[in-house]
Amino acid sequence: MSLDPRVNRIDLSKIGNEEQHTNSHLITWEVFHQEKKGKQVIHVGIVHASNPEMALVLAKEQFARRGATTNIWVAKTSDVYSFSYEDEDIFETTPSKEFREAGYYKVRDRIEAYQAKNHTV
Amino acid sequence: MNKEAIKELLYKMGDDALIIGHRNSEWTGIGPLLEEDLAFASMAQDKVGHAQALYQISHEVLGDKDPDTIAFQRTEKEFKCCQLVELPIGEYDFSLVRHFLFDHAELIRYEMLTASSFKPLAQLAKKVKGEIKYHVMHADSFLKQLAKGTEESHARMQAALNFAMPFAYGIFEKSEYEDVLIKEGIFGGEEMLREKWLEKISAVVTAAGLTMPQVADSKIVYGGRKGYHSKFLEPLLDEMTEVTRTDPGAEW
Amino acid sequence: MYGNTHLTEEEAKRLNVTDEDPEKLAAFEAKIDRGEKIEPGEWMPKEYRKQLLRMIEQHAHSEIVGALPEGTWITRAPNFRRKLALIAKVQDEVGHGQMLYSAAETLGKTREEMLNDLMNGKSKYSNVFNYPANTWADIAVIGFLVDAAAIVNQTINSKGSYGPYCRALERICYEEAFHLKQGHDNFVYLATGTPHQRAMLQEAMNRWYRPLIHFFGPPDRNSKHSEKLMKWKVKLASNDAMRNQFLDMYVSKIQEVGITLPDPNLHKNADGIWEFSDPDWDEFKRVSGGDGPCNKERLEVRRYAEMAHRWVREALMNPSDKYKIPLA
Numbered sequence: 001m002s003l004d005p006r007v008n009r010i011d012l013s014k015i016g017n018e019e020q021h022t023n024s025h026l027i028t029w030e031v032f033h034q035e036k037k038g039k040q041v042i043h044v045g046i047v048h049a050s051n052p053e054m055a056l057v058l059a060k061e062q063f064a065r066r067g068a069t070t071n072i073w074v075a076k077t078s079d080v081y082s083f084s085y086e087d088e089d090i091f092e093t094t095p096s097k098e099f100r101e102a103g104y105y106k107v108r109d110r111i112e113a114y115q116a117k118n119h120t121v
Numbered sequence: 122m123n124k125e126a127i128k129e130l131l132y133k134m135g136d137d138a139l140i141i142g143h144r145n146s147e148w149t150g151i152g153p154l155l156e157e158d159l160a161f162a163s164m165a166q167d168k169v170g171h172a173q174a175l176y177q178i179s180h181e182v183l184g185d186k187d188p189d190t191i192a193f194q195r196t197e198k199e200f201k202c203c204q205l206v207e208l209p210i211g212e213y214d215f216s217l218v219r220h221f222l223f224d225h226a227e228l229i230r231y232e233m234l235t236a237s238s239f240k241p242l243a244q245l246a247k248k249v250k251g252e253i254k255y256h257v258m259h260a261d262s263f264l265k266q267l268a269k270g271t272e273e274s275h276a277r278m279q280a281a282l283n284f285a286m287p288f289a290y291g292i293f294e295k296s297e298y299e300d301v302l303i304k305e306g307i308f309g310g311e312e313m314l315r316e317k318w319l320e321k322i323s324a325v326v327t328a329a330g331l332t333m334p335q336v337a338d339s340k341i342v343y344g345g346r347k348g349y350h351s352k353f354l355e356p357l358l359d360e361m362t363e364v365t366r367t368d369p370g371a372e373w
Numbered sequence: 374m375y376g377n378t379h380l381t382e383e384e385a386k387r388l389n390v391t392d393e394d395p396e397k398l399a400a401f402e403a404k405i406d407r408g409e410k411i412e413p414g415e416w417m418p419k420e421y422r423k424q425l426l427r428m429i430e431q432h433a434h435s436e437i438v439g440a441l442p443e444g445t446w447i448t449r450a451p452n453f454r455r456k457l458a459l460i461a462k463v464q465d466e467v468g469h470g471q472m473l474y475s476a477a478e479t480l481g482k483t484r485e486e487m488l489n490d491l492m493n494g495k496s497k498y499s500n501v502f503n504y505p506a507n508t509w510a511d512i513a514v515i516g517f518l519v520d521a522a523a524i525v526n527q528t529i530n531s532k533g534s535y536g537p538y539c540r541a542l543e544r545i546c547y548e549e550a551f552h553l554k555q556g557h558d559n560f561v562y563l564a565t566g567t568p569h570q571r572a573m574l575q576e577a578m579n580r581w582y583r584p585l586i587h588f589f590g591p592p593d594r595n596s597k598h599s600e601k602l603m604k605w606k607v608k609l610a611s612n613d614a615m616r617n618q619f620l621d622m623y624v625s626k627i628q629e630v631g632i633t634l635p636d637p638n639l640h641k642n643a644d645g646i647w648e649f650s651d652p653d654w655d656e657f658k659r660v661s662g663g664d665g666p667c668n669k670e671r672l673e674v675r676r677y678a679e680m681a682h683r684w685v686r687e688a689l690m691n692p693s694d695k696y697k698i699p700l701a
Contacts, residue, residue: 002445006447011681154682155468155471155484367569371570
């Protein structure tokens, strides 16, 4: 007798006697979550499922059972492409490209110098 | 409005939701796929929540006892759930098919209730019909796939459907207040619900490649709505109230 | 929920990195020193992969087996509030298992291979789940204190070096905050309730004291976690340090509602270190070796879940689908 009444209702003979192994696996789906409209859709994890419909249905309960959600996307893992981390160096100099950043452009000094010189203030 | 009629309706809906939620919560941790455990557990929570909300309406609007007392301190005879929801979870095939049959009826019932002349119920119906829509989506998705999966899964789905159908028709057993509910615009009635349901599930069942079982009227399992239950409800209630009964009056 | 991982002496001896490319190894270790995370697909030492996989896998098993002791009372929760909380809580444990198996999958072992190893006894789960939940009060103690212990452990591990594991743990810790609160709520209701409720809680506390002390694993003097694992940020704190943190945080919260701990020697010494009676580490070894009160049932139920539902998964599979290791 188990302390768990649910277990007492289970037919444990279903287990069988041979070496136990479960069968091979479903494919995985990458799951993307959007909290509300206007927000980015963000990768949150994966689910195991056999088709997009099932992946969505199952992703809802794994990744949207708390807080706000407005949509979920799924894509087969095998359909998502990425760089290799070995090529991470292609991004290395990006942060140093300051000419792309707003903060790089500072002309206040020149304006003040100009104004001082020309007595415009 | 007829208070007795409303109470009857709230109880039968609440009891259905409580008992099927209770049953489906049993899958938590032992389901066929981790993701599916999660889905069953969520739907179980939704159902238990619906029961609580329905009893709460009875408590607030009709001056009834509080939801915990209604759920945990009634006798088996006082429960008005249909027998379909009382049956043990069995194997996954039965649990899935029961969930499919029950939730299609729930969705239509709540859709009908959004127009109820009894405002608290209409409001609740608007609030929760999205949840039930998801339950139906989930049930349809799995039913279709398993019906079309392997020979074994197809046979299991058909067998579960054949077994569950006479119980499912029992959902629509009329209470003595049926005419009052319809006349006062509280609920459109079990007959209308049953027709819409039959149309809906027939379409899904057929599309899944399964056969709709023909059920003779004499085989339909009635009784639940009048307090006559299967042999499974009493032990279920004993189990559910086991802790509460050890110390009546204690707060948990 | 999770107990701590530890290496046996044998395993610690086998941990070697001599056959790794020294240049790659140095670059890898430099990344970790700089506080960078490692992501799937990056080069990593074989031992790093192996130990991480072993740890995450054990953690995942602990979550899904951990759903069973609390599941014992899922049909008997005494009111709506507790019923909903318990279903949601046990559900979360399964959800944590799902996320952790996913993190482990990125290291190259499928969920099914992991489940097979669980069923065949090749891989372990936390010892604490081999104990029974005898009464409703056990649910309060597990929900409050086993979860509290797990949070101590998981919060520390979430600062580790492997990206997918850290991400999973962050989410898990967030959800565990609810577990702890609902467990504490339940604990306080029983402690401040009727004499019957107080008595059942005290009995449950007495039962769980030792498993809780065991939770973080053997004392550091017996546990051979190599310096390598610390350096690689696979392991981040010693068993004793975590146990001490747990006692520091929770002993007072147990005692403030008049519940006692069944150990006359339990006290904090002048150095801020908790001391306690010998918790019988032989029992710990015996139970983790398979001879505990519930080991057999836990594995049988898990086997049932897998074996009775083979037909479901078989029906869902598409023969043309090719499994690919998840990305993150």
